[in-house]
Amino acid sequence: MMKFEDFWYVVAESRNLKPGKVLARQILGQWLAIFRDQHGMAIALEDRCVHRHSRLSCGLIKQGNLHCPYHGWIYDHRGQVIGVPAEDQQFKPRENLRTKCYPTMEQEGFIYVCLGEPIQPPFALPQYGKKGWQRIRLIHRFANNVTNCVENFIDIPHTASVHPGIFRTAQRQAIKMIVDRHQGQVKAEYYNENNNLGWWGKFLNSQGNEISHTDRFIMPNVTSVEYKFSSQRHLFITSQSVPITEQSTLVYTDVAFNYGMWNFFAIPLVWWTAKRIIAQDLKILAIQQEVIAKYGTNFNHTPADTIHIFVESIRTAIAKGEDPRQLPDKTVEVTFYV
Ligand code: FES
Ligand SMILES: [Fe+2]
Incomplete structure (x- = not known):
């Protein structure tokens, strides 16, 4: 169990x-x-x-x-x-x-x-202590459960409406995503992302090359977002969503970045941008929780939600006392628009 x-x-x-x-x-x-x-x-x-x-x-x-x-x-x-x-x-x-x-x-x-019998070690933070990497850590209390927090942290479709300008702007651009569920983890790889990154676009991706972007969920509560631009711009955002109660989650966000010679200069900008983005997510997740408290969850999905459906399948398995590593491996390719 x-x-x-x-x-x-x-x-x-x-x-x-x-x-x-x-x-x-x-x-x-x-x-x-x-x-x-x-x-x-x-x-x-x-x-x-x-x-x-x-x-x-x-x-x-x-x-x-x-x-x-x-x-x-x-x-x-x-x-x-x-x-x-x-x-x-x-x-x-x-x-x-x-x-x-x-x-x-x-x-x-x-x-x-x-609180029980540990079945795996804690998630190792990417690039922790590695030379050439800067990091910042932020802590926020979200008025929502772990599942909904996790989904938010690896959800591209909300970025244009919740974080307009900062993160993305609606451009009706087709993005291909390959989502994979394997051994209690979900991995989503995105293709054809290149220029829609808000304020930071010019700095992060001045050449406008294709971006390598991978989102990961590691059971039961970790998400890791990885962006790789040119050789000198590499970024990980790891969020550990800690269940306090059913309506309250403490989220530890670790941003690790390697911007080469800009590393030191970028610290306050990365911090400020992360703060702004998280403040917007805090609000939208609190609203969602109010509605769920009143009406329960009766969600509907489109293929763009495949990553969430996999996350939910893993967390539901644990809630039922099952081992999500036993769920069959699954890979799905989806195209959606941002
Ligand atoms: S010592 Fe009496 S309540 Fe703890
Ligand atoms: Fe967000």
């Missing part, structure tokens, strides 16, 4: 989990208290004291142990109660006196938590 809990999710940026500090987080509706133990290892405990249910995330860290804010029970890195102030020296640890402890790992500046 596969479930959404069996994957790694970002709970914090490494730099924000300082020793001696506790963070309150929520993943898939589960409340977590996150802190570092004496060795600097990230610890994730259920955010509920087993004594009288105060929130551990409101407590204090002393020598890498977490002290409940109410009666001061002390929890170690395993979630085991190792001290009760009211018992002083009389206290004898009991095996079952513990709160749930979840596996964590730290990778590429993120702390990940898994």
Whole structure:
């Protein structure tokens, strides 16, 4: 039985989990208290004291142990109660006196938590730490679920209407797309894109050559958009959509770019453009969620939505407890217009 809990999710940026500090987080509706133990290892405990249910995330860290804010029970890195102030020296640890402890790992500046049995490692960010690459990271809370966020991040047809000018302008240009579902992943490759890239078009693609553009979805919650222009312009936008509740998703967006000699100069421009684009998507996704809350989902599709249909097939399989890697491989070619 596969479930959404069996994957790694970002709970914090490494730099924000300082020793001696506790963070309150929520993943898939589960409340977590996150802190570092004496060795600097990230610890994730259920955010509920087993004594009288105060929130551990409101407590204090002393020598890498977490002290409940109410009666001061002390929890170690395993979630085991190792001290009760009211018992002083009389206290004898009991095996079952513990709160749930979840596996964590730290990778590429993120702390990940898994609420179940991890079936695959966290997605490795493209070009992370590679020479010649700049990166920026943005974090936003979307008022919608993971499926709809993911679909938005790899959806060309919305760009002309939601991001007019910045990203694309409607030109009724035919774009060919080859979409492929394989092993819990979806890959879409686009052809005949060349000049419709808004403000950045001149800089990114001054020669007007054909652009190499690939969108990817990696189960259960990662999208990666790759643009390759000439030899000196290469860009990845990776979004990790972390399920907080059914209507709330925390999205970590990592933009990695290699613009050659323009790398440093481009940082504020990339940041500002990403901010503008995300602000527009935040709005449209909040509107969509309001309608879904009232009317439910009874979506209709055209062939341009093939990528979304594949994403939905994968996420629906997990929701039903099935392994989407068992779904048959499928490749579809579609032409649509932007
Ligand atoms: S509720 Fe946590 S110590 Fe009492
Ligand atoms: Fe968008």
